[in-house]
Amino acid sequence: MNFRANTENAGEWLRGAGPLADVVISSRVRLARNLAGLPFVAKANRRQRYEVLESCRSQILAKPLSANTLFVHLNDATALDRQLLVERHLISRQHGASKNDVPRAVAVGSEETFAIMVNEEDHLRIQVLRSGMQLDDAFGQINGIDDMLEEKLEYAYSRRFGYLTACPTNVGTGIRVSVMLHLPALQLTGEIDKVKRAARDMHLAVRGMFGEGSDAQGDLYQVSNQTTLGKSEEEILADFGQTVVPQIVNYERQARQALVRDRGPQLDDKIWRAWGTLTHARVISTKEVLSLLSHVRLGVNLGRIEGIDIRTLNELFLLIQPAHLQRLSEEEMNPAARRIARARLIRQRLGG
Amino acid sequence: MNFRANTENAGEWLRGAGPLADVVISSRVRLARNLAGLPFVAKANRRQRYEVLESCRSQILAKPLSANTLFVHLNDATALDRQLLVERHLISRQHGASKNDVPRAVAVGSEETFAIMVNEEDHLRIQVLRSGMQLDDAFGQINGIDDMLEEKLEYAYSRRFGYLTACPTNVGTGIRVSVMLHLPALQLTGEIDKVKRAARDMHLAVRGMFGEGSDAQGDLYQVSNQTTLGKSEEEILADFGQTVVPQIVNYERQARQALVRDRGPQLDDKIWRAWGTLTHARVISTKEVLSLLSHVRLGVNLGRIEGIDIRTLNELFLLIQPAHLQRLSEEEMNPAARRIARARLIRQRLGG
Numbered sequence: 001m002n003f004r005a006n007t008e009n010a011g012e013w014l015r016g017a018g019p020l021a022d023v024v025i026s027s028r029v030r031l032a033r034n035l036a037g038l039p040f041v042a043k044a045n046r047r048q049r050y051e052v053l054e055s056c057r058s059q060i061l062a063k064p065l066s067a068n069t070l071f072v073h074l075n076d077a078t079a080l081d082r083q084l085l086v087e088r089h090l091i092s093r094q095h096g097a098s099k100n101d102v103p104r105a106v107a108v109g110s111e112e113t114f115a116i117m118v119n120e121e122d123h124l125r126i127q128v129l130r131s132g133m134q135l136d137d138a139f140g141q142i143n144g145i146d147d148m149l150e151e152k153l154e155y156a157y158s159r160r161f162g163y164l165t166a167c168p169t170n171v172g173t174g175i176r177v178s179v180m181l182h183l184p185a186l187q188l189t190g191e192i193d194k195v196k197r198a199a200r201d202m203h204l205a206v207r208g209m210f211g212e213g214s215d216a217q218g219d220l221y222q223v224s225n226q227t228t229l230g231k232s233e234e235e236i237l238a239d240f241g242q243t244v245v246p247q248i249v250n251y252e253r254q255a256r257q258a259l260v261r262d263r264g265p266q267l268d269d270k271i272w273r274a275w276g277t278l279t280h281a282r283v284i285s286t287k288e289v290l291s292l293l294s295h296v297r298l299g300v301n302l303g304r305i306e307g308i309d310i311r312t313l314n315e316l317f318l319l320i321q322p323a324h325l326q327r328l329s330e331e332e333m334n335p336a337a338r339r340i341a342r343a344r345l346i347r348q349r350l351g352g
Numbered sequence: 353m354n355f356r357a358n359t360e361n362a363g364e365w366l367r368g369a370g371p372l373a374d375v376v377i378s379s380r381v382r383l384a385r386n387l388a389g390l391p392f393v394a395k396a397n398r399r400q401r402y403e404v405l406e407s408c409r410s411q412i413l414a415k416p417l418s419a420n421t422l423f424v425h426l427n428d429a430t431a432l433d434r435q436l437l438v439e440r441h442l443i444s445r446q447h448g449a450s451k452n453d454v455p456r457a458v459a460v461g462s463e464e465t466f467a468i469m470v471n472e473e474d475h476l477r478i479q480v481l482r483s484g485m486q487l488d489d490a491f492g493q494i495n496g497i498d499d500m501l502e503e504k505l506e507y508a509y510s511r512r513f514g515y516l517t518a519c520p521t522n523v524g525t526g527i528r529v530s531v532m533l534h535l536p537a538l539q540l541t542g543e544i545d546k547v548k549r550a551a552r553d554m555h556l557a558v559r560g561m562f563g564e565g566s567d568a569q570g571d572l573y574q575v576s577n578q579t580t581l582g583k584s585e586e587e588i589l590a591d592f593g594q595t596v597v598p599q600i601v602n603y604e605r606q607a608r609q610a611l612v613r614d615r616g617p618q619l620d621d622k623i624w625r626a627w628g629t630l631t632h633a634r635v636i637s638t639k640e641v642l643s644l645l646s647h648v649r650l651g652v653n654l655g656r657i658e659g660i661d662i663r664t665l666n667e668l669f670l671l672i673q674p675a676h677l678q679r680l681s682e683e684e685m686n687p688a689a690r691r692i693a694r695a696r697l698i699r700q701r702l703g704g
Contacts, residue, residue, distance in 0.1 A: 273629055283618060343621070
């Protein structure tokens with residue numbers, strides 16, 4: 001596979017810039033689409049699945065979708081490569097899992113601004129990822145991709161229901177919008193559970209950084225809309241992007257100011273100890289790193305610690321994970337060896 | 353009180369030098385003496401206690417015991433000053449406690465190589481403290497002091513029992529020899545309890561860094577002889593200094609080598625994290641500092657971390673304690689304020 005572990009020319013969403021970037025790490029729009037005249041992936045036979053794969057592949061690689069699109073047949077990829085793509089948020093955990101009965105693939109656009117999974121739960125899952133709060137831009141780009149694919153692919157569509165999808169929760173627009181939020185202050189003040197409950201009352205899903213079933217590590221939460229039926233894409237976007245997310249961002253900012261005001265020394269202590277540990281540890285787990293990076297990131301955003309680049313921190317969130325670490329080190333490592341290599345990498349990147 | 357919190361020209365035993373200094377922080381010899389013809393402190397009346405104090409004071413301050421001996425009447429000293437002397441290991445906790453019924457004092461020799469408590473449990477408690485394993489030198493010095501005091505003071509002495517003391521455990525030679533040992537590796541490998549049991553079987557007392565009733569903080573243990581009757585001072589010294597202590601030192605060194613051999617990365621991790629936390633924390637308790645200093649000291653002694661002066665670490669063991677911290681900061685502080693001042697002092701001293 002041609003996919004590199006380093007993030008030098010990739011991961012636009014890692015920039016740490018864009019509107020509300022102190023809280024909103026990235027914005028993501030995803031569309032679920034299926035080809036007309038062919039069964040959903042789970043119901044399709046081998047031949048039909050190959051037919052889906054081939055139709056999608058040729059259309060995805062047709063210009064002008066992207067000049068440098070990388071197309072990866074996942075059944076030909078190593079377990080490490082698949083894990084790399086999962087860690088990079090380019091495929092879902094399920095899509096990266098070891099199962100050889102379904103021919104499946106992913107297309108990754110240049111700078112990783114878009115990724116298209118083929119034969120995941122639906123024939124096509126298109127995602128666009130941007131740094132900061134840029135749902136409208138992401139929506140614009142994904143619409144362009146959707147239109148180009150539709151030029152030659154006929155989608156399964158019902159006048160009554162809209163786009164047809166394998167899971168009923170996606171029927172209709174087939175759109176899911178989500179943001180990755182960094183909520184360390186709500187975590188530290190203990191208000192995070194209140195916010196989670198409120199989000200669920202608004203029919204939002206709140207998950208960890210790797211989507212469904214994953215824990216919230218590093219105080220990173222993926223918040224997304226749940227309903228795709230009965231509202232237009234524009235309504236969903238407006239409601240989510242202009243009301244819901246800014247409200248959560250506001251809660252987090254208020255919690256940060258409360259920490260600065262009421263618990264300044266304890267806050268600084270947490271931030272600086274995190275920095276001290278990251279730059280000095282010799283053995284460290286992914287989970288601990290994510291927690292420490294979270295506190296340092298909070299410190300940078302609040303101006304309590306200076307001279308640290310947010311992009312460097314964002315990249316570390318990815319690079320310290322098992323597959324990235326092994327690819328960067330150019331060797332397979334057991335968990336004990338990884339904990340040592342991880343600590344070394346962090347010191348190199350942070351100048352410890 | 354004229355006693356300074358800084359340790360620039362004081363605390364010879366803080367040098368971190370002397371034989372076996374990788375494990376033996378300091379050597380201490382103590383003599384218990386009482387004046388003939390006067391009751392023990394607990395049994396004496398007010399007038400008799402003053403008589404003891406005055407006799408001892410004039411003899412202690414007579415040349416040539418020490419040119420710059422500081423004589424402190426503890427009932428005239430502030431609570432902070434008394435605590436400072438306790439933290440400095442110049443008086444016992446009991447002697448520094450708040451009680452005004454007994455006129456009590458301490459004489460501190462230049463460089464703090466000796467201290468003489470008056471009206472503690474016995475009329476006189478003489479101690480000499482040296483860095484590293486220097487019991488013989490300490491014994492030589494304390495004998496000199498003892499002889500000079502005896503020129504004019506008549507000690508309570510029995511041909512049958514030897515020196516008479518308030519507590520029967522001190523009767524006889526009245527000598528107690530002890531060493532302060534740094535045993536982090538025995539702690540980390542879990543062998544410390546075995547060593548403690550063995551020490552008790554040999555009739556040794558094993559205590560924390562502030563003597564009786566104190567916990568072992570910072571992996572510092574004060575080991576001392578228990579019996580003073582039936583053996584000559586020379587026998588006690590030879591047995592303790594040439595057999596017992598070198599044996600414990602050997603156990604600790606073996607444990608250190610085992611850590612280096614079997615758990616190198618974990619050892620380095622502990623050492624470097626301790627350093628990272630000491631140089632970055634903003635709020636820190638005495639207990640945590642002692643534990644972290646212990647690991648850094650181990651790292652320096654094993655050559656796993658460089659460019660750090662052992663004396664600086666040894667001094668911090670003292671300076672971060674409540675009374676020293678307040679004296680250095682020139683203000684009284686509540687515990688919360690001390691935790692902040694303590695973190696600041698450590699960063700200043702270690703260049704964090």
